[in-house]
Amino acid sequence: MIRALFSSCLAILVASVPAAAFEMRAPTEEVVLVVSGEIAVTNQGDTAAFDRSMLEDLGGDIIVTSTIWTDGVSEFEGVKLSTLAKLFGIESGVFVGYAINDYSVEIPVSDAYDHQPIIAYKRNGEFMSVRDKGPLWIIYPYDLDPATNTELIYSRSIWQLDRLVVER
8 A cells, every 4th residue: 555655656746747857766676677868867877777666666557458469358567658758758759669689669659648558567467577578568558449459559569678768
């Protein structure tokens, strides 16, 4: 309950404080996501490094959907890509997402606001392992938003995500 209250307060703070004024803490656990490029907030040199708890603290949004890669409907939990965009003061441009094997894909920042995908860290209540497309996977609301059921959007649903580079 306290963690949920803290997460809610942090999400409100991120949404209401100008990006340049927000100060990120340094990760204390294994880093699962590094954001670089044209960003207004950093915590390790010119990058922003997140451990899993830092992502959880930004808000645990849930998308319940089927995917073309999994059987049946799953519940995915993660942080909205739009929350990260707001944190870094990003309104346009692209996120270039990189997987642990260096596969990359461009995700327009407009997708973050128009379709509300999440950077999922849990599937059906369990943290995702590398074997299960984790630790992070971009998930769109495929069952709720028919516009996300295209090959282009599927190609943006990068799994084993570990880096985002912001280009404007």
